[in-house]
Each structure stands twice: as structure tokens, then as C-alpha cells.
Amino acid sequence: MSIPPEPPIGQPNEAPAALPHARARRLAHLAWIAVLAGAIALGWTAYWWTERISIDRLRAAGAQRLELYAASLQNLLDKYDFLPHMLELDKNVLALLEHPGDMARRLDVNTYLERLSGQAGSRIIYIVDLQGRTLAASNWRQKDSFVGDDIRFRPYLQNALSGHPSGFYGVGTTSGEPGYFYARGVYRDGRMLGVAVVKVNIEEQERGWVQGADKVMLADANGVLFLSSAPAWKYHTLRPLSDSVRAGLAQTRQYHGLALPPLPIRDERAYVDGTRVITIGAANGSEARGTITPPLLVQARSLAPRQWTFLYVSDLSQARANARAAVLFAWVAYGFLTLLFLYLRQRLQAKEQLQAAYNQLELKVAERTARLARTTQWLTDEAEVRRRAEQQLHRTQNELYQAGKMAALGQMSASITHELNQPLTALRTMSDNAMLLFERGRVDEARQNLARISQVVARMGTITGKLKSFARKSNAELGPVSVHTAIANTLVLVERRLQLDKVAFTLDISQGDVYALCDSNRLEQVLLNLMSNALDALGTLARDVPRELTVRVTDAGEVVSIRVADNGPGLTDEARERLFQPFFTTKPQGEGLGLGLAISEQIVRDFGGSLRSEDTDTGACFVIALQAAAVDKPDGSNG
Template sequence: MAFASSPAETRAPDRAGRRLWLAFALVSVLATVAAFVVAADLGRSHAIASVRAAGDSASTLAIAVLRGELEKQRALPLILVRDPDVEAALDGADTHELDAKLEDIARETRTAVIYLLDRSGRAIAASNWREPTSFIGTDYAFRDYYREAMARGSAEQFALGTVSNRPGLYITRRVDGPEGEPGGALGVIVVKVEFDRVEDDWRALGGQTLVTDRRGVVLLSTVPAWRFHVEEPLAPAAAAEMRRTLQFGDAPLQPLPFTRDGDMVTSSGAAAGRYLVTRTGVPTTDWQLDLLLPVERAIRSERGDLQAIAALALMPAIALAGFLLRRRRQAAAQRRADARIKAELERRVEERTAALAGANARLIEEIAERGRAQERLSDAREELGKANRLATLGQVTAGVAHEINQPLAAIRTYAENARALLKRRDEGATDLALDKVVSLTERIGLITETLRGFARRGDGALEPVSVADAVAGALMILDAPLRQAGLTLAVEPVPPGLKVMARRVELEQVLVNLMRNAIEALGTAPPATEGPPLSLCIDAGADSVTLTVADRGPGMTAAEVAALFTPFRSSKPKGLGLGLVICHDIVGRFGGTLSPACRPGEGCAFTIVLKRAP
């Protein structure tokens, strides 16, 4: 719904409106100025932080380049002091071969010059022996790098070459005579390192790079005009000592044309500009590396970007503020309209609440009815479970008679044999027959207990069962039926000690059922001529044992095989259809499988696969 403004609001004085708009314009101008000032300050800070981060990274790279060159060149004197040609030259031998060797080494390692000083400080061999400015014959005894090497064994000195007039780092190592022989120090090997390639690599990092020693003298720099300047004026004594040793030749040793402000430097003359300085110590030396990165362009760029962002942000903000100011005079009317809408909504909420209360009562009644239906469903499920358990118990009860008939038939046979043997007064044979009757009677009790356990599903844990004992027990029960049927069971020898995970009585029960079924099948039709009519094969694998009961009877069709494990379905006239069902369940509880393979006219084979006992 839309509501129009009230007449009272539209008649507001124009004077108040003009004052309001003037105040709005003033605030907008002040906010714009403040935003530009803050953006400029933030841009400067952000630019400096960015340049500082870039300086840290570039300083790490610059030091890595310098250290790589230093470490490579420091290894040369250590190797050369052990060179036989060096020792021979110091011992007075011809130095021509040593000159050529030093020339090759300097060329391969990109070293400025390598030369050998004798005990007095005179150069007797040098890699620049071919050049007009060869060092051979020059006396360097006044150099600190010679005197310190003779005194301490090694030295490093940055200086200006007296012959080449090129700066470089002189790395020296004393050559000592053989241990135990007189003579002491023989001379000094000197490697001069120039850093032109290092300075070229530094230029690729951007900005300007310089290295100062512990006295503040600039040794290396990407700006040649800064070389051999100092950070602070030197003391007269230190300057005089440098002049005496010609370390920096006749360099003026004047202060750098820098004006410092914390870590900011303003340079005049060569490479003039404003820089941010990142200072880092050079490991394994007393040098300091300063990386100067220009900041003015970065500051201008960051300031311009942030001020543009501020302007872009302020424009919609000012426009939004103007829009809100325009809407301010309509706010009162809108509030009154909202009050009317609120009252209407409250009335409708009351009506809706009453309707929901009735719906809630109906929902509670439906929930109660659903609870009662759930209780009836639970009762029905319980009754169904009871009916299912009774049906299973009926199957097992019917199976008891089926399982006991087998040993009962054997008992009857042995009892009749015992009566005949008594008439013959054959006491030994009679006792043997009666012993078998007693054994079979105990077997009936065990079978009954086993079937009772099957009914209540409390079979206990599996245990290792001897396959030979189980086969022997099954054959004892089937001895009479086999003789009555005139059949001979072909049994493969059982490997000694072979055991499976099962329960003995139930395993014997399965074997008796399978072989009894085979005997009955062989009685309905003449067996095939090939192979034994009834056989029991045992195959022991690494993890499993396979027992196969095979007959050469009439076999079965595919439809009959499919219904073998269905309760109360049997192909025998008086069969209950429970024997194979029970056998299949027993083997399944052992963790094994029972599978048939039958063909009409060729017989059947039932294969039991059980886990082999460890």
C-alpha cells in the first residue's frame, strides 16, 4: 500500500529547507577534503611499506649474489697453497709453468688476477704475466694483506690496485714450508676479486646498491661516482693510514651526497632522488649492504589510487546522503502510515492466532491418534515376530524325527546282529555290537541336543575340529545303511592333523545328511558305470578345506536344484524337506558355503567349503 504525504508536511518553510541544504553542502566539502588528506597519508604509508618489503627481498638476493662470489673465490687460496708448483716456485724453480697454470685458473674461475709473493713480498708469478701491467717483480710488502697473512696465516683487504688502478678484494693465504723442516713461511698466495659482474647483477634488482666497510667507506656501488666515498667524515689518523698503505689510492674519501631522515635518503648529484634504505649485514665479513629503492613514484601512485578510490566512494555516499535528506521530510508521514499498518497487522494477527489455536488443538488430537496407531503397529510387529519364531520352531521340531531316524536304524541293525550273535554264543562280536548300540544311543542324545541348540540359536563359539574324526563319526552312523544298500563309499585319505573351524557334532550331522541322501538317490536308479557310485573327497587349501560328497545317481533338474534349500519341499515321497535346509544353515553358521552341482542322469555333488583352522 502507498500513503501520500500529509498537507502539514508539504507546507514546511522554504527557509528551513535552504539552511538544511547549505549545511549538507558544507559537510560534503569537509568530508571530501578530509578523505583526500587521509588517502594521501595512507597512500604514503602503504607505498613505503611496499617498497620496504621489496627492499627486504632484493637485499636477500643481493647478499646471496655477493656471498656466492666471495665463497667461490675464498676456496682458491686454500687449494693453491698445497699446489706442488707453488712450493717449487718459492723454492727457486722456474715459474713459467706456474704462470700458465695461474692464468688458466683465473680464466676458468673469472678471477681478476692470481699472483704469488715470496717471503720478502715480491711477486714472482702471476696470472697476468703476459700483460704489460704484469705484477711480476712488484714489491707488495707494504700491503696489509701481505703483512697480516705472514703474521696470521690469512687475510682479506679491499683496496685499489697500485698497478691496474682497479678496486677489488685481495684474499691471501700464507704458504708454509714442510712440517719439521727449517724455513717457516715461504710466501703468500694472493687472489684478487673484482665485483663488476656482481654490480651488474645488482642493477637488475632496481634502485641503487652499495657496500660499506666497518669505517663507512663505500667499497662497491652500482653508482661508480659513490665509490670510495664515506658515510661520515673520517678521523685524520684513519685517513692518513689509508693514504700510507695506498688502500684507496688518491680517492678523495669525501662524504656521500646524502641527506638522511631515518631510513629515507635524499641523494644529489649522480642518481639524484629520494630513496628508502634497507641495510643488511653481509655474513662472514664486516661489511654492510645498503639497498636504496626510489619511493617518490610509488608514493605518488599509491596516493593517486587511494584518492581516486576515496572520490569514487564519496560520490555515491554524498548522493545517498542527499537522497536520504530528501526523504527525511517524508519520514514522519511514513511513520504515521507505518503506525496504521501496524494496527491493521495486529488485528489480523489476533484473528490468525485464534485460527492457529484451533488448528493446534486438532493437531494435538491427530498426534495422539498417531501414537495409538504406532502402539498397535508395534503390537502387530511383536505378534508377527512370535509367529515367525513358532514357524521356525515347527521346522526344527519336524526335523528332529528326521535326524534321529538315521542312528535309530543303525541301532536296530546292531541290536538284531547282537541277538543273532548271542544265539551263536559269539561273546566278542556281541560285545562289539552292543558297544556300537551304546555309542549310537549317545549319538542320538548329541543329535537331539544339537537340534535343540539350533532351535534356540545358542551354538557357542567355533573351535578347531579334526576332519578325520568328523568323517569317522559320520561313517559310523552310515555303516549299516551302506551295507544294506550294498554300496562301498570311496573316501580319500584325510591329511594328518587337518582341522576346520566348526562344531564336530554338527559337521558330522551335515556329512550324514548328505551321504544319506546320496544312498537313497542311488537306490532309486542304477548308478552310472564310470567311477565309484558314492565318494567323499577332501581338498585342503592354504586357508580353506573343501569336502565334496558325490554320487552317480539319477541327478536332478535345474528346477529341482533351485528348490533344494526351501523348507518342506522334497523330491522323496516321505521326505520333509528339512535335511538340506538344516545342513545349509549349519554350514553358513560355520562361516562356510554349501553348494550343489547336479545333472540329470549324471548324479549330484554337494561341496562344503569351510575355513581351515590355524
């Protein structure tokens, strides 16, 4: 649209009409420029805001999953930490280390290690002498047996020989299978005889890391990715390795036979919280079309003290697609409003003031209609997002419940190990006594000794059976559960701690059995969390102060109440306000995640009940309220 030329001199009547017309054209140009600038600004704002919201959601989800994965891996590693200690208690192992040439003893140890490895679920268990040579192994029957191998080059063996038990991840030089190695010296009368090594397969952790387009990786201190939900990135490095690092890895053979090439990572953006946006090229270094990954959001979580790093990689393709969709929607809405404005403006000019009022009303109706349409679409999208979030929350809660049980078992590992070590020591002593009694012909006394051995074994079976029952995953189906039995099963797990801490335990419960509508395994998990918290609180009291733990069960007809109370220091005002918030804890750092009460409250709420704290004069008191369940009694009645 061009500006018409000025009228020639000598036509004074046309000049006044031409000037307003030229001014209107200039204003129209400026108006269209403003419209275009507004569209650009609106599109940029919509893109930036939508991308920011999507990335914040990815950050929150990634941080939560990283915590769950770290807790799951830590529980798996802690599960086998006690296994090398057991080998120090076996007399055949000690005898073989003192007499390595005894072939009959070696056969006995090989058979024992094979059986122990199958029971514990470990990959391989083997015994190494002080010269670094394997004397016996659980895989002694296999072609790639470790028996006779020289492993002096392994860092975990060198640390154990120097008196420092250690763990080590590496690829086996004999079998080629990766695993995590536990190594600990075997001593007798303060003198080291050899080293016990346990190899555990942690590769199964990768199966639970698959999250659609998201990826989870675990890197060591050198940046080597040894676990990854993306197979193409496994055994690559986050950065090029220096010559000195590669020389050290070659000497220890940690990644035996693997090239460890670096991933072609390009940084696009870094945030103040440590997260980064990157792209990754093809693993072979090619940068051909289609070999570069979409933008990825990387979150890191350190796993001390092993100097490992969890990396959660979220695909930003959907976030940026949402941002582009938001820009398109904003432009369509902007264009619609612009056209509508021009249409109404034209009608306003034609119908003067009265028509202007009518058109103004139409404009308001159109704006409200558009707003209502956007609100309706937003509500529809929000409902779908909430439905998917609730499904994911349900799955995450089940995993969190299981992780909570594993964490509780890990915290009780010291007392449980002590509980099992005592009968093991007694079994060894009584078995030696039985042999002497048989040799001396004292059969009756030997029979009595064997009977006591049977009782000790039954006691150990009860403890391990309760641990196995507690650790299994619940089926989440509700039914009548005996409160008596649930409390009894929980007491088996904390009985040793009650004895060690000298806590007076009182159980106030009716003679008749009481049934509640819940899941037995999860009810025991809640009781264990409450009793463990009470024992932790009682542990802060002075040694001369009496320590008391009371469990009282009341049946009020439709509601069954279980009260767990102690005479500890009680709860502060801050603790009462944030009692059931996740990751809030009053314990020292490293002694708790702050998830126990949050998980317990959610479990009881899933039962249709409630978990609350009550004010008491001394200590703390927690009340579990559950719906009573009717069961068929032997006489045919319901109760």
C-alpha cells in the first residue's frame, strides 16, 4: 500500500482531504506493525512459559524417581553386606585356609559355598588365600570356575588384605559377567588367614528403570556408565578418559576387554540447580542426519560413599511439542481476536453510536465464549493429566511401600545379625559337644544336646521366616486380618532390640481375637515403623531412666484401635505440624529418610482407616483406627 503523491501546486481544495487520508494510511501501517509485534511477543511468551512448566514437572518427577532408585539399589547392596561375615564362622573354611593342600576339606568348602550361594541368591562366593589365589568357589563345578585363579590385581582384594573391607564393581576376567564384589578378611584369633569374596549381580536393577522415553544411568567416579536403561549407552563414558585413568583401569581390569568410548555429549543449557539440557550423538561418533538425540534434561544424584552418580535423563521432545502447540494456539486465538476486532470495528463505523454499543456487547460475548472454550479445554486436559498422575502415584506408592519395608529391614540388620550369630555360635559349640559325647559313649547326654540343637534351629527358622514374610510384596487386597497375629509377627522382628535396649514391653489386648479389615503384610509394616520409631526415641533417654513401650488394642464394635505409646522425649510442636510430611525427620542425617510415617499414614488411609498422634503426659502415642472385620467362628457365628 503506497502513499499517494501530494497534489500539485495550484489545487488548494484537494490538499485538506489528502492530508487526513495519508495520516490514516500511516496509522494503519503502524497498527499492523503493532499487531505483528504483539503476535511475536505472545508466541514467545507462550513458548517460554509452557516449556518452563513442562521442565519443572519433569524435574519434580525425575528427582522423586532418583530417590526411589537410589534407595532400591542401596537396599540391594546392603542385603549382601553380611554374607562375608558368615564365612568366618565356618570351621571348614578356616581349616582350608590353614591347610590349603587338604583336597577333602576343599571339596567340603566348595560344596558349602555352592549351597550358601544358592540360598543367598548371590552370583558367586569364593575364598582367596593371602597370595591372591582362589582356593574354593561356589562355581567349582563349572568350566569357568574361579578355583585356582590369581586375582591379586583386583583393588577389592588388595584393600581386604590390608585390613579394609571394601566393595567393587567390575567385569569378571574369567566369566566376562559384570557384578558387585564384597571382600572381607577372614580372621582367626586376630590373625588374617585369607579373604572371603561375594559377587552379586546388580544388572537386574536396570529392568525397573524403563520409563518410556526417559533413561536412567549409573556412573562410577571416572564417569563410566556401567548400568543404563539405554543399552547403546552402557559402558560408555560421560567424558574422555585421561591416559592415567585408562592405565589404572587396565591394571585393575575393572572393565576387562571393553573399549569405554566417550558419549558425544553437547551441552545446550545449564540451570542453577545443577540440571542440564544436552544432546547426544550416535555411540559410534557419527553425526549423520538422524543420529542426534532430541534435547534431554539431565538430573544427577550422588550415591555416597561409593562415589557413584545416578543420572536421570528426561526427553524434552514432548515439553517442546507442548510449547509449540501453545504458540500455535496463542496465535490462532490472537488472529481470531484480531479478525473479530476488525469486523466489529467496521460495524461500529457503519452504525454509529447505537450500533457501537450493540457491537461492544457482541465483543464481550465472543471474548467470554473464547475464555470458556479455553477453560473447558484446560479442564479436560487437567482431568486427563490427573488420571494419569493418580495411576502413576498408585504404582509409585506400591514401590515406596516396598522400599520402606526394605529400609526398615536394613535398619534392623545389626540386631537381626546379632540375633542369628548367637544361635549359630551355640550350634557350633553344641555340635562339637555332641561329637565328644558320642565318642565317649554318653548317648543320653548327646541325645539331649541334639534336642537343644533342634530347638535352636527352629528358633532361627522362625526369625528368618518372619523376615521373608515381611519382605514379600503385598497383593494390596483387603480382608479380615488377626490383630493378635500381626502384633506377634512384628514382635519377632523387634524382640532382640527390646532386649538389647532394656525396654519393658507391655501388650494390653483382650483374650478373644480381634479382626480388622486390612492387609496383614502392610499392617505389620505400619506396626514395625511405629515400634522402631518408639525404640529410636527411647534410645535417647539416659541409661538409668526406665524405658517402656506399650501396645494397647481396643475393639469398639465397628472400629478397632491400636495404640503404640512410649515414655520417650515426645514430639515437638514442629514435629506435630509436619508429622506425616515426606522426607521430614528428626533423626540425625544418614539414619532415616523421613518416609516411615508418611508411608504408614498412606497405608492406613488406603485401608479406609486413619493414623494420628495423641497428646500424652510423657512420650509419644500413635493411634491406628481400622474398620472391624467379621469372620466366621468355629461355632458358625460371626464375630
